[in-house]
Amino acid sequence: xxxGELTPVTPRRAxxxxxxxxxxxxxxxxxxxxxxxGRDGEHSPDELDAPERRGTVPEPAEAPEGSETxxxxxxxxxxxxxxxxxxxLRRRASMAFAGGAYAYPGGSVDPxxxxxxxxxxxxxxxxxxxxxxxxxxxxxxxxxxxxAVRETFEEAGVLLAGPTPHTVVADTTGDDWETDRAAxxxxxxxxxxxxxxRGLVLRSDLLGCWARWITPEFEPRxxxxxxxxxxxxxxxxxxxxxxxxxxxxxxxxxDAADGYDRGELLMMPPTIATLRQLAAHGSVADVxxxxxxxxxxxxxxxxRVENGELVLSWPGHDEFTKHIPGAxxxxxx
Numbered sequence: 346x347x348x349g350e351l352t353p354v355t356p357r358r359a360x361x362x363x364x365x366x367x368x369x370x371x372x373x374x375x376x377x378x379x380x381x382x383g384r385d386g387e388h389s390p391d392e393l394d395a396p397e398r399r400g401t402v403p404e405p406a407e408a409p410e411g412s413e414t415x416x417x418x419x420x421x422x423x424x425x426x427x428x429x430x431x432x433x434l435r436r437r438a439s440m441a442f443a444g445g446a447y448a449y450p451g452g453s454v455d456p457x458x459x460x461x462x463x464x465x466x467x468x469x470x471x472x473x474x475x476x477x478x479x480x481x482x483x484x485x486x487x488x489x490x491x492x493a494v495r496e497t498f499e500e501a502g503v504l505l506a507g508p509t510p511h512t513v514v515a516d517t518t519g520d521d522w523e524t525d526r527a528a529x530x531x532x533x534x535x536x537x538x539x540x541x542x543r544g545l546v547l548r549s550d551l552l553g554c555w556a557r558w559i560t561p562e563f564e565p566r567x568x569x570x571x572x573x574x575x576x577x578x579x580x581x582x583x584x585x586x587x588x589x590x591x592x593x594x595x596x597x598x599x600d601a602a603d604g605y606d607r608g609e610l611l612m613m614p615p616t617i618a619t620l621r622q623l624a625a626h627g628s629v630a631d632v633x634x635x636x637x638x639x640x641x642x643x644x645x646x647x648x649r650v651e652n653g654e655l656v657l658s659w660p661g662h663d664e665f666t667k668h669i670p671g672a673x674x675x676x677x678x
Contacts, residue, residue, distance in 0.1 A: 356559055356567035358485070360493035361451025363555065363619060364432040364503060365629045366577040366595070429628055431598050431620070432501060432583050434590035446611045447601070450500035451493070453568070458488035458495065460537035465510035466550030475554055476571060477641050490549050493573045495536040499529055501593075502584045505552065505575060506545040513548060515580030526586060551575050553636025555622070558615040561646035561657070569643070572619055574636050576629045598623035614665045615644070 433447045467475070469483035476486050498504045498517070507513040517526075525542075528534035540547060552573045560567035577583065585593040598620045604610040605617050612620075626632045646659050655669040 353562035354565060354567045356569040358454040358489060358492075359452060359568040359570040360454065360489050360496060361449045361570055361572055362493050362497045362552070363449050363572065363574045363623065364497065364501060364577050364583065365574060365623075365632060366430055366432075367428040367629050368430060429597060429623065429626060429632065430595045431601070431623060432577070433594050433596060433601065434500065434585065435592040435594075436589055437591050446613055446616070448613065448616055449572075450497045450503075451570070452496040452499070454488050454492040455495070455532065455536070456488075457535040457537065458491040459484050460535055462487070462491065462537045462540050463546045465546045465548050466552075472549065475641070477557065477643070489571055490552065491536050491547065493552060493571070494547055494549075495529060497575070499526060500586055500590070502526065502586045503577060503581050504545075505548045505578065506540060507548060508544060508546070510546050510548075513551070513578040513581075514545070515578070517581060530588075551578075553633050553639075554641060555632075555636055555639055556615065556619055557641045557643045558618075559643045559645045561648070563646075563648060570615070571641075572615065574632050576633065614659055614662060618644075618662055618665075 431449075433449060435447050436445060464487070469487045470480055472490055473480055473483045473486035476489060478486055494505045502517055502522075504514055504517050525534065525539055529536065529539055539545075552575050554571055555574045556572040557570065558572070559569045583593065583595070601610065602617060602620045602624055605612050605620070623632060626635060644659055644661065646657055646665075649656050649658075653670070657665075657667040657669070659665045
């Protein structure tokens with residue numbers, strides 16, 4: 346890189362969604378972490394007595410059977426004014442990209458996401474402007490929004506679509522839904538075909554765009570990723586539907602950030618950065634209002650050589666700056 350011989354890989358466009366909800370201590374008395382054991386993360390009472398539960402706060406009395414208290418490093422503090430919680434999953438350690446890291450549901454744009462769908466909310470051209478694309482890229486803007494909605498359904502079982510432009514499906518459980526979800530994951534079914542088959546309208550108005558990060562140019566796997574925020578639709582429930590994750594959790598952003606700071610949680614820079622930003626807001630409504638004014642200038646790591654060491658930095662995010670002595674072959678600092 347220092348010799349100017351690096352040819353950056355063109356990043357793939359991707360989308361990820363920060364699912365949000367309000368509730369006491371950010372849990373709303375509902376599902377807490379789920380391991381990838383069974384389709385709905387169900388556990389026996391004996392399994393819930395695992396050592397990782399020790400030291401966590403008691404589970405709400407009304408929590409459903411089959412839920413868990415947060416793992417070490419993801420403890421919901423008892424009390425506090427902020428009720429906002431975000432849904433996170435832990436990527437399996439075997440994953441080639443960000444293995445073992447906590448993240449949000451998301452993934453790459455499927456070329457078929459450009460296929461026309463019944464659409465509600467801001468126009469495709471308006472989304473292109475909001476996403477920082479050229480106005481002529483309205484179809485690509487649709488693909489990014491569709492990827493966000495599709496990946497959220499594929500990985501969390503939550504669908505931001507409804508039978509009319511003003512409604513949202515209230516239940517996405519059942520064998521027929523699971524069959525369609527599996528077909529989407531396998532790419533046997535396009536998202537447009539899925540929506541059309543069920544007579545559903547994609548609710549782009551339920552999404553707010555929060556940030557945009559591009560994987561550094563020196564990485565072999567690169568993504569140009571838009572981070573969206575959305576409220577969990579009433580009646581729907583998350584579940585660990587992803588084969589890429591071994592655990593999921595609803596957690597207050599500040600608590601998750603504290604776990605990262607203690608060294609108990611692995612996260613990529615965009616994840617911890619967005620958590621810190623969310624922690625400043627006390628409710629889903631606050632976040633959705635704030636999303637409208639967010640600066641979507643892409644965050645792209647920069648590399649420079651100083652005194653024989655490689656310095657990596659992310660503009661606007663000084664906490665991620667890294668100094669790598671001797672990485673350029675010169676003298677160590």
